[in-house]
Amino acid sequence: MSELTHFNTRGEAHMVDVGNKDTTHRVAIATGTIHMQAETLTLIQQGSHKKGDVLGIARTAGIMASKRTADLIPLCHPLPLTHVEVNFDIDAEAHCIHCQAKTETRGQTGVEMEALTTVQIALLTIYDMCKAVDRGMEMTDIGLIHKSGGKSGVWNK
Secondary structure, rough: OOOOOOOOOOOEOOOOOOOOOOEEEEEEEEEEEOOOOOOHHHHHHHHHOOOHHHHHHHHHHHHHHHHHHHHOOOOOOOEEEEEEEEEEEOOOOOEEEEEEEEEEEEEOOHHHHHHHHHHHHHHHHHHHHHHOOOOOOOOEEEEEEEEOOOOOOOOOO
């Protein structure tokens, strides 16, 4: 197992110095799911929710969040993202929506945190828009499934 990089030799939290790392194309993909009542999913699918296009707004929120990741996570580097993609897959049988986010940059550090933040905020936005009709929604299985670029290369779950 590798060592924790956000601590210096004295055990103090610090931002990792990436200045000497190579600039490479970096990609991360994260996923997550929000479970809900069948009626809630129907409102989303039919577009009849009084707040509007739930998935369109959630997609926009996820993209906006990816660009603000360094503002939310104290030791995360601010990155110039070159691409952010958010997709939703509705599973009517299981009454849930799966979210997948792909983030990309050309830089000296990875975009895993941006992909994870994108998924979390997209799912939280769905919750926020639908909580009036379904407070029991649950977000699960949030995690990284792919990263590539940099010295460590490709990783897949």
